[in-house]
Amino acid sequence: MRNQVKIRLLFLAVFIIGLSETFAQAVAQNAEAIKVTAVYNSSTEQHLFQLEQDTIPMGWTTFRFVNASPAVHFMILEDFPGDRTTEDVEREVGPVFQGAMDLLTEGKTEEGYAKLGDLPAWFSEVVFRGGSGLIMPGAETRFTTYLEPGNYGIECYVKAEDGTFHSMMGMFEDLYVTEQDSGNPEPADPTLDVYTTNEGFNIGGEFKAGKNLVAVHFDEEREGMTGKDVHIVKVEEGTNLEEVATWMDWSQPKGLISGHMGNSPVPTQFLGGTQEGPEGATYYFHIDLEPGKYAMVAEMPANAPAYKVFEVKEEQ
Incomplete structure (x- = not known):
């Protein structure tokens, strides 16, 4: 009898521990997302990010990106080497890219790409840690990434009508990640998995x-400056995915031009996704879709477009 009581108590203890762990995971899984808002200041003509907080613990982190501006935007997380901050980027990197873009817009292609040779050596050590895919004005999205301690930048380098990068207009903010662990678990039970490869996308x-809930696994062997990211777009009658892919190339004179105040040259509706990550990383994004045809498109050079069409069917 005494042994039976011990066994029952043991099972009860195991049950309670398991219940506690499940509850703790549920609490962590539903931890409040870090809100980042894109806004436009018409008086100063600045595109800006507003951060709820600029210092967060390390670990799995979910961001809620709200586009409260009249332009298309994304946000990308940049892991800076050492003690670099956005001040270093704004001083040593931004002017190089803007100078290159200005030359490319003038049709001086060779000079434009040569200008990129002025980038500081440390820029090659910046690691992109995901972010939000492009979203339309008035939309919002969520994504989850894993962040190690360090200094980060949050940037949008979509361009204004005159070719100026939004980051040169104020859309660049510091984010500090501490050594305290958030304790948040990796998202569980994704709806599907997307794999970026050198050949394209596998679903x-x-x-x-x-x-x-989409898990994006970065299995691509990086070649050059840009790796594949995932942007979900609506494919409607008349949508030309070659044109969409060309618009996604920042180095094109009309590439990533956002427009604003209802005057947008954006070639389709962008619904979110995730920015790129290092080989071996896995990031997540949430997306709500109606039945219809869609595509995932990567921000790649126009001469090497990467996109994949898929269909969302009516639930039976």
């Missing part, structure tokens, strides 16, 4: 009508 599973 494991299917997008469904309604809410989707």
